[in-house]
Every structure is written in C-alpha cells, then in structure tokens.
Amino acid sequence: MTPIYLDNNATTRVDPAAVEAMLPFFTEHFGNPSSIHAFGANVGTALKEARQKIQALLGAQHDSEIVFTSCGTESDATAILSALRAQPEKNTVITTAVEHPAILNLCDWLEKEGYIVHKLRVDRKGRLDLDEYRALLTPNVAIASVMWANNETGVLFPVEAMAEIAAARGTIFHTDAVQAVGKVPMDLKRTKIDMLSLSGHKLHAPKGIGVLYLRRGCRFRPLLRGGHQERGRRAGTENAPAIVALGKAAELAQAHLDFENTAVRRLRDKLEQAILSQVPHAFSAGDTANRLPNTSNIAFEYVEGEAILLLLNKQGIAASSGSACTSGSLEPSHVMRAMGIPYTAAHGTIRFSLSRDTTEEEIDRVIAAVPPIIARLRELSPYWNKDGPVENPAQAFAPAYA
Amino acid sequence: MWEYSEKVREHFFHPRNSGPLEKANGVGDVGSIQCGDALRLMLRINPDTDVIEEAKFQTFGCGSAIASSSALTEIVKGMPLDEALAVSNQDIADYLDGLPPEKMHCSVMGREALQAAIANYRGETWRDEHEEGALVCKCFAVDAVLIEDVIKANNLHTVEEVTFYTKAGGGCASCHESIEEILANVKAGRPGPGEASPPMKPIDPRPAAAPRLTLVQRIHKIEEVLEEVRPALIRDRGDVELVEVQGRNIYVNLKGACTGCMMEAATLGGIQQKMIETLGELVQVLPASYMPATET
Numbered sequence: 082m083t084p085i086y087l088d089n090n091a092t093t094r095v096d097p098a099a100v101e102a103m104l105p106f107f108t109e110h111f112g113n114p115s116s117i118h119a120f121g122a123n124v125g126t127a128l129k130e131a132r133q134k135i136q137a138l139l140g141a142q143h144d145s146e147i148v149f150t151s152c153g154t155e156s157d158a159t160a161i162l163s164a165l166r167a168q169p170e171k172n173t174v175i176t177t178a179v180e181h182p183a184i185l186n187l188c189d190w191l192e193k194e195g196y197i198v199h200k201l202r203v204d205r206k207g208r209l210d211l212d213e214y215r216a217l218l219t220p221n222v223a224i225a226s227v228m229w230a231n232n233e234t235g236v237l238f239p240v241e242a243m244a245e246i247a248a249a250r251g252t253i254f255h256t257d258a259v260q261a262v263g264k265v266p267m268d269l270k271r272t273k274i275d276m277l278s279l280s281g282h283k284l285h286a287p288k289g290i291g292v293l294y295l296r297r298g299c300r301f302r303p304l305l306r307g308g309h310q311e312r313g314r315r316a317g318t319e320n321a322p323a324i325v326a327l328g329k330a331a332e333l334a335q336a337h338l339d340f341e342n343t344a345v346r347r348l349r350d351k352l353e354q355a356i357l358s359q360v361p362h363a364f365s366a367g368d369t370a371n372r373l374p375n376t377s378n379i380a381f382e383y384v385e386g387e388a389i390l391l392l393l394n395k396q397g398i399a400a401s402s403g404s405a406c407t408s409g410s411l412e413p414s415h416v417m418r419a420m421g422i423p424y425t426a427a428h429g430t431i432r433f434s435l436s437r438d439t440t441e442e443e444i445d446r447v448i449a450a451v452p453p454i455i456a457r458l459r460e461l462s463p464y465w466n467k468d469g470p471v472e473n474p475a476q477a478f479a480p481a482y483a
Numbered sequence: 484m485w486e487y488s489e490k491v492r493e494h495f496f497h498p499r500n501s502g503p504l505e506k507a508n509g510v511g512d513v514g515s516i517q518c519g520d521a522l523r524l525m526l527r528i529n530p531d532t533d534v535i536e537e538a539k540f541q542t543f544g545c546g547s548a549i550a551s552s553s554a555l556t557e558i559v560k561g562m563p564l565d566e567a568l569a570v571s572n573q574d575i576a577d578y579l580d581g582l583p584p585e586k587m588h589c590s591v592m593g594r595e596a597l598q599a600a601i602a603n604y605r606g607e608t609w610r611d612e613h614e615e616g617a618l619v620c621k622c623f624a625v626d627a628v629l630i631e632d633v634i635k636a637n638n639l640h641t642v643e644e645v646t647f648y649t650k651a652g653g654g655c656a657s658c659h660e661s662i663e664e665i666l667a668n669v670k671a672g673r674p675g676p677g678e679a680s681p682p683m684k685p686i687d688p689r690p691a692a693a694p695r696l697t698l699v700q701r702i703h704k705i706e707e708v709l710e711e712v713r714p715a716l717i718r719d720r721g722d723v724e725l726v727e728v729q730g731r732n733i734y735v736n737l738k739g740a741c742t743g744c745m746m747e748a749a750t751l752g753g754i755q756q757k758m759i760e761t762l763g764e765l766v767q768v769l770p771a772s773y774m775p776a777t778e779t
Contacts, residue, residue, distance in 0.1 A: 385519060387545035391495060404519065404545070413519065424517040461501050461549060463523040463541035464516060 084397040085443045089283075090232050090260060090376060090434035091401055095326065096285040096333055103287070103326035114319055115310070124321050131328025138331040139277065139294055140268030148293045148311045149324055153259040153280030154183040156293040157226070159304040159315070160255040160276040161187060164224035165196065167300040168253075171223035173197040177209060177238070178419040180228055184257055185415070197221070206368040207236040207420050215246060224253045229261035229277075233403055233416040233432055234367030235376030237265065241272045248273035253299060259283050259291075263334030264341050264373050275299040281323060285436075286330035290323035337437050345435050346374035348444045352433060353377040355448040360455050362470060366422060366430060375435040378403075380417075380426035383465050384458040389431055392454045398447055403430040425464075487546060488580035494550035499557050501549075504539035509604030511596040520544040520589065522552050524596035526559070528604050533564045540596075547579075547586040554578045555593040564601055570594065571636060572648075584647045591633060591648055619661045622654025627665060634669045638748050642666070701762065702728060708757045709735070716750070723754070726771040733758060734771045 086094070106127065112120025114128055129144070136144045150156045161174065161184070174191060176184055178200040188198045199217045201209050209227075218225065225247050229240050240256045247254040255276040261267075263284040269277065276299065281290035295301060295314065307316030353365055362382040381389065386404025393400055403414030404427075413427040422430070433447070459465040487495070504525035514521035521544065527537040538556040542549050554575050559567045572590035576582045582590055602608065617627050633639065633648050642662045646652040652662050696704065702725070709723055716722055720740040727734040735754070737747055747770070755768035 383516070383543065385544050385548070388495070388549060391492075391546045395496065424519075428516070428519045461498065461541060462543040463512070463521055464543055 082397050084399065085446060086399050087433040087435060087439065087443075087447065088399045088401050089436040089439075090235075090432065092282045092288065093285045093436055094438060095282075095287050096330055098333060099286055099326040099329040102329040103322040106322035106325050110321075114321060115308070124319075127325050127328075128319060128321060131324045131331075134328040134331040134335075135279075135292055138262065138267070138335045139279075140270055141294060142270040143297055145312060146269075146295055146297055148295050148314050149319060149327075150291040150293050150315055151289060151320070152291040153181075153257065153278050153283070154291075155304070156278035156280075156291045157181075157183045157255075157257055158187055159293050160278065161191075161224055161226055162304060163276075163302045164253045164255070164300075165191075166302040168223045171221050173199065173219065173221040173223060175199045175201065175214070175217055175222055175225040175227075177201040177203065177227055179203055179207065179231055179233075179416045180226070181232055181257060181259070184226055184228070201227070203419050205421050207231060207234050207366070207416070208368050208371075209238055209243075211239070211243070211246070214243060218247065218250050218252060220250070222250075222252050224255055226255040226257065229256045229258035229265065230373045230376075231367070231416060232260050233414060233430075234378045234420075235260070235373035235434075236367040237261070237371050237373065240274065244273040244275070260373060260376075263331075263338070264375060266338060269294060269296075281327045281330065284330050284334050286327040287323050290320055290327050292327070340437055342374045345437055345439065348439055348441065349375055349377050349433070349435050352435075352444050352447060353379065356451050359448075359452040361468075363455070364426070366417065366420065376432065377434075378430055378432045380422060381429040381431065381455050382426045383462050383470055384429045384455055386429050386431060388458050389429065389454060392457070393431075393450065396446075396450050398450060401432045401434075403432065404428045425470075486583060487550075488582075490554075490578075490580040491547055491550040491582065494553040494579065495546040498540075498549055498553040500539045500553065500560070501541065502539055503541065504537060507537075507539075509600040511599030511601070511603055513592050513595045513599055514544070516543060520548045520592055522548065522592050522596045524552070524555065524593075524600045526600045526604065528564065535559050535562050535564065535567055544589070545586075547582055547589040548592065550579055551575055551582070551589040551593045552596075555597060559597060564604075567597060568601060570597060572633075573637065584644070587637075587648045588650045619665070620649075620651035620654065620658045623650040625649050625651035627661075630662060630665050631669060634666060638752075640666065640670075696762070698728070704761055705733060705758065708754065708761050712754055712757065727774060729774075731764070731766045732773075733766055733768045734774045735768060736771045 106124065110120070110123045110127065112118070112124050114121050114125040132144045132147045135147050141147060150159065165171070174188055174196060176188055176198065192198050201214055203209060225243065227238050227240055227243055230237050244254040253275045254273065255278070256274055257278045259278060259280040260283060262279040275296045277294040279292045279294070282288040301314060303314050303316065305316045308318070310316055310319055356379060357363055357365065360381065364380055366378040366380050386402030390400060390402050403417045413424070414430065417427040417430055464470055504527060507525035507527055509526035509528050511524045521542065523541045525539045526535050528534070529536050538560050540552040540556050542552040558570060558574065558578055572587065572594040575590040575593045576587065619625055619627050619630055630645060630649055630651050634645060637648055639645055639648060642652055642659050645662050645666070652659050705725060705728065709725060713723065722738040724736045724738060725733070726736050737750065751768050751770065755766065758766050758768055
C-alpha cells in the first residue's frame, strides 16, 4: 500500500529536478561565492540565476529585492523587528489573530517588551474586517503584518488592498506568504507590499531556505549583521545548494501555477464534496469561496482529530488536525477558536492539503477511507447514537465531574 | 506524532468493551466535549457480591483517551468494588506500558470515571466530595482537592507536570499562581526528595548550627535507620547502602529491584523522614548519583 501524502501545507516533497539542480553545489561547485577564484565565481552566477527565477515568480521589480534567509520564520522576524528598529518613534504592530506562530509568538514577546500589538479578529468564515483594520492604523503603527493565505484553512486575505491602505498612511506592510507563493499569482511590483516572506520547503524546495522580499526603498535594519552577503542585509555565507534548488523550484512553481488552480483545485473539491456528502455532521471550515486551491479543512463533529489521524495513518494516509491533542497543547487550534468554531467540531478538524503530485487514485482512496473511520469513532463516542448526535449532547452526557 | 507504546496502539486500534452496556447499574461520566475528552464508564455490579461483572465504555477523545478507557474496563472486570476503588491512574498507565507525560490526564480521567461509576452504583453523588475544593482551573473545571490529590499521588513538582496530569492550567494559564501555591503547600507538608531536584534550595538559609553529634555518631545513627528500613526493601527484592555523608546531605545507593523503580523518590522520601526524626536535624537523603563530582 503506497502512502498518500495530503499534508503539503506542513511541508512538501522536494522536486527531483530541484534535487538534481542542487547536487553539484555540494561536491563540484562548492566554492564560496564571495571568493575571487573560479570556484567561487561559478557559484555566484548560479545564485544570480536563482535570484532572478524567484524575482520572476513574485513579480518583483528588481532581483536585488530578493534576500535569502534560512526559513520563513527568519524572514518574518527580520521584517517585523526591522520595521520597529528603523522607526523607533513608533511602538505598535498590527497583525491578525490567525497568523502562524512565527508571527504570533514573536508579537507576544514584543508585547512583553512593551510594544502594543493589535490582532485583527476574523468572522466565522475566517475573514477580516477591513474597517477594524482602518480604525487601528494610527500613526503609531510601525508595521502591519498580515498573512496572504492561512495555513490551516487556506483562506486568502486581501493583502494587496490592505497594503494600499497602509501605504496611504505611511505604514510599512508585510505579508507572510509562505502558503500562498506558488499557488496564487503574484505581481509585487504592481502592489504596495513592502515585505513578503516565503519558505522553500512549502514549494518543493528543501528545508532551511527562505526569502524575504524587500521592496527597494523600504527602510530596513538587518537581523544578522556580519559579512556583506545579500548586500549587507542578511550576513552569513549563502546556502548555495538550497538557493539553487529554490530557484529551480520557483521556476517549476511558476510553470505549475495554472495546474494548481485547475487540476489540483478539482481534486480538492472532489475530495471535499465526496466526504461531506457521505459524512453527516461535518462541514468545511473557512471561506470556501476564497481560499487556496489545495487546502480543505473539514470539521467532523463529535469525534476527536488525533484519533482520526491515527486511523488514517494506519491506512497510509497523512493529514493534520487542529485538535488540541495533536499539538501537545490542551486547546484546539487558535485559528478555529478565532473563527468561533464550536467546541463540538473544533476538536475534530482535519486539514487535507494537496500538491501537484497528488493523483486522482489517491483522492479516491481517501474518499473511501474517511467515512468508515468517522463512523467507527462516533460509535465509540458517548455523544453519538447510532445515526446521529444524542439529543442535546450537553444534557445527555452529564459529567459527575468535568 | 506521539510515541505511544505498542499496548496503547493495540488498545486504540482494537478497543475492548466499547459501546453501551445494557442493565448497567453504575455509570460514571467525566470530562466534556469542550475540553476534548469525555468518558462514560458503565458497570454491571453484582449486588450480592459487590463484584464488577461487566464493564463497558464510550469515549470521545484522542488515541490515548480511548486506549485508557479500554484498559480501565479490562482492569476492573471481575474486581470487587473495594479493590476497584484503589485502582489509580498510574495503574491504568502501567497497564498500557506507560503514557506520554502530556497524556497522563487520560489515565486520571479513567480513575475519575471509575470513582464516579461506583459512587453512582452506591447511590452517592461523587461530586459531593469535590465540592469542598475551590475551583482552580476554570478552563477545564479542575478544583484544588483534585490537584492536591494528584500532586501527592504522583509526586509532582511543577505546574507543567500538574497540567500534564490534570489539565489544570492548560488553558488560559491564569491559575498558574494558584497551582504554584498548592504545590508549595503540599511540598511543605511532605518530606520528599523534591528538595533535591535542581535548582537545589537550602532548606534553612541560616548557617547550620554545629551538629551536636560527631560524624561517627551520626553515621552510626544513619546506619541504624537504614537497618530499620532494610527488611521492607529486601521484601521487595531491593536494598539500600550508605555511600557518603556530606554535611546535611546523605547519599545512598538503592540496589536490586529498587534501582530505577518508579517509587524510588517515595522510598527516599520515607527514609529521609526517618532520618530527620532520628537525627533531630534537617537532612536530605539523595541518590549517590546526585553527589557533587570530586575534583581529582
């Protein structure tokens, strides 16, 4: 039984073409691009080509706007800390309640350091309220950081419009786009986005490489100071093999952009509709009309997510869950809570995230596997009676001590 | 993914005794869907013998919650009630060859369901005995009595451990201060080797008064105490030997079956209590492995 990987929002398989492109940079072209000799020069040329491929994917005006980092988290931290250091007179950050921990935990720490952080709320579909955003955009705001696409639900935020609003008030705008790059067409030169984070391993490049897009002219303070690499904006010897692989992956992502939005989207929709039509008391979380083409987040009521994942895993199917138990915390995912998903469902959310590698046959196998798993767990559940939830679950199950 | 034992996986994939139990005469419901775990334990108890003849469960929860429920029913089937009341959460975890620390609360839930089901059979309300405790953790509805019981039973020392075992403090975290207070109270009333775990805090910040006993006299007394506890240890196929005495620290080696026993901490705590009584001074009994390395 071949395993089925539907957890591509967590990480992706490195494309074999990207591996092939990077391998010579370990043993043949191993020079330091900063060196003057031929060993280094080869590498320098390869990095330039990779940079241009990423520039093309993002639609950046200049290739020097691409700064290589070690990961998405580093790009996020660089962006936010840079905006605060470059504008010491401003003390406020705007972000959203549903950001990735790379942003949220940083912001929590900033609050402890004395900064003011506003987290924009979302509605039940996971959408922002732009009036709330406008109201909070005061002159004290150093940076607004809003994710392009949510990692759990795939819901897209109107970052281009939000960047326009920020620009009109002189506020730097950053977007964490690690889930969106390669799935959403981008033309950054036509937007007012100042900074953007991307992560290699989310688009079939290796782990350990990221990019910060930094608009020319945006005030900037480096996170890492040292050598002159990346024009002094990110010191540290370049991770040449990974950069070359990311270049190749960017080229492939651009070539597959339509495929993601047609073929992958079709498979995602097929999976979601088939499951929802077979499993009662289940619904897809988030704004399904406006989300990434590869992501489906289904909430199964009255069952718990970790148990679902363990049973899926037994059949070779990999997905992820917003349940408390899978994360080690005791609360269900902050995204589900921010959306106000009821507790009866929040513990049973399962995220299926596809990629261009996903096949029709795999989707058919998952469609066949899911309904019996849910039925089996509901049979075990004290909240479930043969074919439906017990009437008024809160009263039917009366804990002597909760 | 969690590192579940084979036994946990086995009981999750093939749960024993799941589903409703007809003619159950003792039912215990614990947990709630809000906190992600809920367990209903159903017992059929023979009213003439007070023996649990049948046990079944229904559980909403993660892999270890389902495995713990399944293990619980296997443990108590055929048990007299008085014996069943003594089943601890640790017994459930042991039956499953251990649970990850973050999942220990699943076994606690099993014990609670058992207590609740037996109380239900006897026509008692299990809740009553808990109303004495002030509600500490509002997110997961955990009260002070339960927290204190679990701290004592499992020799817990940190808020994090309390959260792993009871869930208390795992939500909004605003009750951490209260949990720290309970921990401190329990610790004050209990001579455990807890004082030995780093960071080591001196029990008495004042410089030690000159001991009234000479070193040789002290060692004799210490050996006397060890002789006193030795028969009990040997009964359990273990033993203890004195390694070194440095000021108020007494270093011992637990041997045989005592080595690596999960009750090691409790054993040392018991010995320490006796030492303090016999020597008339505050001492710590520590495993020899805690001895500061001598410089050579």
